[in-house]
Amino acid sequence: xxxxxxxxxxxxxxxxxxxxxxxxxxxxxxxxxxxxxxxxxxxxxxxxxxxxxxxxxxxxxxxxxxxxxxxxxxxxxxxxxxxxxxxxxxxxxxxxxxxxxxxxxxxxxxxxxxxxxxxxxxxxxxxxxxxxxxxxxxxxxxxxxxxxxxxxxxxxxxxxxxxxxxxxxxxxxxxxxxxxxxxxxxxxxxxxxxxxxxxxxxxxxxxxxxxxxxxxxxxxxxxxxxxxxxxxxxxxxxxxxxxxxxxxxxxxxxxxxxxxxxxxxxxxxxxxxxxxxxxxxxxxxxxxxxxxxxxxxxxxxxxxxxxxxxxxxxxxxxxxxxxxxxxxxxxxxxxxxxxxxxxxxxxxxxxxxxxxxxxxxxxxxxxxxxxxxxxxxxxxxxxxxxxxxxxxxxxxxxxxxxxxxxxxxxxxxxxxxxxxxxxxxxxxxxxxxxxxxxxxxxxxxxxxxxxxxxxxxxxxxxxxxxxxxxxxxxxxxxxxxxxxxxxxxxxxxxxxxxxxxxxxxxxxxxxxxxxxx
Amino acid sequence: xxxxxxxxxxxxxxxxxxxxxxxxxxxxxxxxxxxxxxxxxxxxxxxxxxxxxxxxxxxxxxxxxxxxxxxxxxxxxxxxxxxxxxxxxxxxxxxxxxxxxxxxxxxxxxxxxxxxxxxxxxxxxxxxxxxxxxxxxxxxxxxxxxxxxxxxxxxxxxxxxxxxxxxxxxxxxxxxxxxxxxxxxxxxxxxxxxxxxxxxxxxxxxxxxxxxxxxxxxxxxxxxxxxxxxxxxxxxxxx
Numbered sequence: 001x002x003x004x005x006x007x008x009x010x011x012x013x014x015x016x017x018x019x020x021x022x023x024x025x026x027x028x029x030x031x032x033x034x035x036x037x038x039x040x041x042x043x044x045x046x047x048x049x050x051x052x053x054x055x056x057x058x059x060x061x062x063x064x065x066x067x068x069x070x071x072x073x074x075x076x077x078x079x080x081x082x083x084x085x086x087x088x089x090x091x092x093x094x095x096x097x098x099x100x101x102x103x104x105x106x107x108x109x110x111x112x113x114x115x116x117x118x119x120x121x122x123x124x125x126x127x128x129x130x131x132x133x134x135x136x137x138x139x140x141x142x143x144x145x146x147x148x149x150x151x152x153x154x155x156x157x158x159x160x161x162x163x164x165x166x167x168x169x170x171x172x173x174x175x176x177x178x179x180x181x182x183x184x185x186x187x188x189x190x191x192x193x194x195x196x197x198x199x200x201x202x203x204x205x206x207x208x209x210x211x212x213x214x215x216x217x218x219x220x221x222x223x224x225x226x227x228x229x230x231x232x233x234x235x236x237x238x239x240x241x242x243x244x245x246x247x248x249x250x251x252x253x254x255x256x257x258x259x260x261x262x263x264x265x266x267x268x269x270x271x272x273x274x275x276x277x278x279x280x281x282x283x284x285x286x287x288x289x290x291x292x293x294x295x296x297x298x299x300x301x302x303x304x305x306x307x308x309x310x311x312x313x314x315x316x317x318x319x320x321x322x323x324x325x326x327x328x329x330x331x332x333x334x335x336x337x338x339x340x341x342x343x344x345x346x347x348x349x350x351x352x353x354x355x356x357x358x359x360x361x362x363x364x365x366x367x368x369x370x371x372x373x374x375x376x377x378x379x380x381x382x383x384x385x386x387x388x389x390x391x392x393x394x395x396x397x398x399x400x401x402x403x404x405x406x407x408x409x410x411x412x413x414x415x416x417x418x419x420x421x422x423x424x425x426x427x428x429x430x431x432x433x434x435x436x437x438x439x440x441x442x443x444x445x446x447x448x449x450x451x452x453x454x455x456x457x458x459x460x461x462x463x464x465x466x467x468x469x470x471x472x473x474x475x476x477x478x479x480x481x482x483x484x485x486x487x488x489x490x491x492x493x494x495x496x497x498x499x500x501x502x503x504x505x506x507x508x509x510x511x512x513x514x515x516x517x
Numbered sequence: 518x519x520x521x522x523x524x525x526x527x528x529x530x531x532x533x534x535x536x537x538x539x540x541x542x543x544x545x546x547x548x549x550x551x552x553x554x555x556x557x558x559x560x561x562x563x564x565x566x567x568x569x570x571x572x573x574x575x576x577x578x579x580x581x582x583x584x585x586x587x588x589x590x591x592x593x594x595x596x597x598x599x600x601x602x603x604x605x606x607x608x609x610x611x612x613x614x615x616x617x618x619x620x621x622x623x624x625x626x627x628x629x630x631x632x633x634x635x636x637x638x639x640x641x642x643x644x645x646x647x648x649x650x651x652x653x654x655x656x657x658x659x660x661x662x663x664x665x666x667x668x669x670x671x672x673x674x675x676x677x678x679x680x681x682x683x684x685x686x687x688x689x690x691x692x693x694x695x696x697x698x699x700x701x702x703x704x705x706x707x708x709x710x711x712x713x714x715x716x717x718x719x720x721x722x723x724x725x726x727x728x729x730x731x732x733x734x735x736x737x738x739x740x741x742x743x744x745x746x747x748x749x750x751x752x753x754x755x756x
Contacts, residue, residue: 206724209735243735243737290723303714
């Protein structure tokens with residue numbers, strides 16, 4: 001079993017903080033009963049999805065941009081070794097130092113040693129999925145280093161001893177009055193306390209965060225970031241943000257350490273013209289995000305004197321080895337797929353049990369970690385395969401296709417790459433009934449006479465059908481009623497009304513499958 | 518070949534481990550040692566638009582007009598002025614917010630700032646706390662992008678170090694129009710020098726982290742004023 005760590009530590013003895021869920025259905029069921037959470041998520045995802053649709057509609061060439069974005073990322077993946085070597089040479093030539101980390105433990109060790117070398121015990125951080133994935137804050141804390149999150153939502157999560165639940169808006173599960181309560185109760189323990197009489201107006205809450213964080217920005221000597229893009233040709237790193245906390249972390253400290261997944265490289269400077277159009281509109285639904293910082297190594301007298309880039313594998317090369325699943329590595333972390341997903345809207349981000357929630361998490365997490373655990377084996381099922389995620393994806397990741405591919409791997413087992421070595425995955429337990437049903441279905445569907453006979457029997461015996469299935473089928477009907485079988489099948493109706501020769505207009509029965517919301 | 522760098526601790530070992538994993542993952546048809554050497558990635562389709570300036574009844578939209586509109590849409594305060602009127606406009610905007618001190622990049626043209634204001638030079642020895650005590654900053658820019666309402670700073674002498682446009686709470690940015698305005702991001706890229714540290718600014722800092730409700734003014738300057746300097750037709754100072 002893979003030991004790849006993707007955040008969500010169990011945190012023994014850790015207060016009210018949510019712990020890693022056992023599997024997706026259990027966690028999703030609990031989340032579905034929380035009316036406040038459901039309300040918060042529904043409001044937020046519906047607001048952003050409508051705005052995104054308007055921002056995308058402004059660009060008539062969106063399909064062409066999307067195709068270019070996907071093609072650039074495919075090029076990155078198919079020549080990843082040479083792009084990384086080129087990037088390393090360019091960053092080094094510009095005064096930076098490049099480190100390679102094969103897994104989370106190694107990345108954490110490198111960063112911890114770099115911070116120790118500065119003699120500092122505090123660092124400021126700009127929101128980064130990669131450092132969340134490897135559990136960097138926890139590793140630093142064990143080494144006696146305090147990491148201050150400076151993104152407003154990450155601050156809310158950190159002060160609330162909570163976990164992020166969305167890629168873009170990590171505190172999307174909290175409403176304004178919950179945030180006010182967290183600020184009132186916890187800010188004082190971490191630094192400057194919340195102002196007296198703080199209300200739940202968003203502008204006032206943002207002002208409280210500004211005051212709380214400002215003293216940290218102005219005194220910090222070490223900053224830690226991720227990056228949205230790294231340009232192989234020039235060695236330039238790009239961080240896209242809104243609040244200005246990114247600029248603070250990237251320019252004020254003397255030492256900057258960036259932890260970046262190896263798939264974030266893009267070949268050329270020009271390629272940024274595609275992603276700087278695709279990302280802001282897909283993610284915050286803006287023509288452009290308020291601030292973008294681009295830096296190449298170090299610059300005399302401007303910004304950090306020391307720059308370290310930690311290139312992170314942590315399972316990415318295993319994903320690369322899967323020719324169907326590797327498209328998940330195109331992801332630019334915009335979170336558009338979360339905002340349109342009916343399952344995410346009801347289950348929330350915590351149910352996915354990793355730093356990467358939503359549809360992209362359902363395909364990325366099991367591939368990065370391997371589908372060895374119960375949670376990971378359940379993630380490919382955290383979808384209704386409605387296809388909305390694929391439609392909004394700015395780099396055209398066919399999430400439904402990868403989900404089906406991963407379900408097959410869970411059920412049938414097969415060859416996967418774990419830590420660079422080919423291993424044979426055993427079929428997951430508990431899917432024996434599914435395997436039997438699929439085999440039976442394949443047999444029956446290849447024999448039309450059998451299907452006809454079966455439907456006739458089902459129609460005639462429909463009064464006898466139970467509401468709940470017995471045996472292994474009980475799990476399926478635990479949360480659903482068994483659909484009522486009509487007295488007459490479509491096939492029988494067609495035969496009766498149009499005669500055995502059929503007629504024109506065949507295929508009407510298929511339209512409902514094609515409709516996607 | 519050992520595949521576990523954990524015990525080794527050397528970054529160099531992990532470099533070889535990761536590159537080796539990539540080459541194995543891509544298989545024998547991929548490039549690199551052991552492969553056939555033929556790159557397998559298809560060419561990138563670049564048939565997306567170079568710009569998206571909307572057509573109007575009088576022809577194509579003026580990029581300067583579109584820039585002004587998009588900057589204002591993201592809550593930057595936009596002013597238009599001819600070169601002769603610029604110093605008076607800067608003086609008026611600083612006075613309107615009670616600014617008494619201004620950080621000045623080394624290449625800021627003489628005569629832009631009023632006589633009675635305290636000038637704080639962009640000094641690498643100054644601390645962040647010292648900059649925090651300054652009221653405003655006045656800079657030029659590298660270029661501006663009309664479609665996205667973006668100004669780009671690249672650390673040139675009229676713009677200074679990145680932190681001087683970050684810490685003071687009031688940023689006045691001068692854009693020479695029309696020559697510094699491009700229509701789109703694809704038009705901007707070839708005009709920018711990758712090795713210069715860049716800051717792209719599209720409106721004042723903002724957050725949507727509380728219920729996705731947009732709030733302007735978090736950590737960056739809470740007031741961003743963009744001064745479009747060029748022939749205005751009327752010669753009057755600003756709107």
